[in-house]
Amino acid sequence: MTQRDVVFPAGRQALYERNRYSPAIRSNGFLFVSGQVGSTEDGSPEPDLEDQVRLAFNNLKAILAAAGCSFDDVIDVTVFIVDPESIFERIWKVVPEFWGDAPHPTLTGVGVTWLYGFQFEIKVIAKLPE
Numbered sequence: 001m002t003q004r005d006v007v008f009p010a011g012r013q014a015l016y017e018r019n020r021y022s023p024a025i026r027s028n029g030f031l032f033v034s035g036q037v038g039s040t041e042d043g044s045p046e047p048d049l050e051d052q053v054r055l056a057f058n059n060l061k062a063i064l065a066a067a068g069c070s071f072d073d074v075i076d077v078t079v080f081i082v083d084p085e086s087i088f089e090r091i092w093k094v095v096p097e098f099w100g101d102a103p104h105p106t107l108t109g110v111g112v113t114w115l116y117g118f119q120f121e122i123k124v125i126a127k128l129p130e
Contacts, residue, residue: 004022004025005025005026005027006022006023006024006025007022007023007024007025007026007031007063007066007067008022008023008066009023009059009062009063009065009066010062010066011041018043019043021034022034023063024063024066024067026067026128029127029128029130030125030126030127030128031064031067031069031073031125031126031127031128032125033060033063033064033123033124033125033126034123035078035080035121035122035123036056036057036059036060036063036121036122036123037052037055037056037059037115037116037118037120037121038051038052038053038054038055038056038059038118038120039055039056039059039118040055044117045117045118045119049087049090049091049119049120050090050091050093050094052118052119052120053091053094053095053120054094054097056118056120056121056122057094057097057098057122060122060124061098064124064126067126067128068128068129069126069127069128069129071098071099071100072100073126073127073128073129074105074124074125074126075105075106075125075126075127076105076106076107076108076124076125077105077106077107077108077122077123077124078107078108078109078110078122078123078124079091079107079108079109079110079120079121079122080110080111080112080115080120080121080122081109081110081111081112081119081120082111082112082113082114082115082118082119082120083111083119084109084111085111087119088109091120105124
């Protein structure tokens with residue numbers, strides 16, 4: 001088996017080790033990032049929805065930066081939203097604070113019933129700089 005090339009953001013390695021998964025893996029020129037939620041350093045959810053989304057994006061940004069990437073390198077996005085019918089518009093007001101100008105990455109949105117106490121999760125695939 002090939003050794004996984006794991007990327008850890010600063011200050012959160014214990015959280016990932018406790019939950020037994022990798023924040024991101026480099027493979028074949030791409031960065032595959034695990035779903036990021038608006039968790040504080042101890043792993044608890046940020047209670048305010050918009051701040052929870054910002055924190056999820058900031059957690060994602062830290063992982064991308066640890067791999068030498070930015071949001072401009074993201075090519076595919078999947079978001080998971082609890083009760084998207086009632087909160088989608090509030091969430092989507094935050095997105096322009098992080099995504100740059102068009103062309104934007106591809107996007108798949110999935111409505112879910114449970115995210116371990118969170119209301120929003122984002123996972124991405126980015127192209128690693130050459």
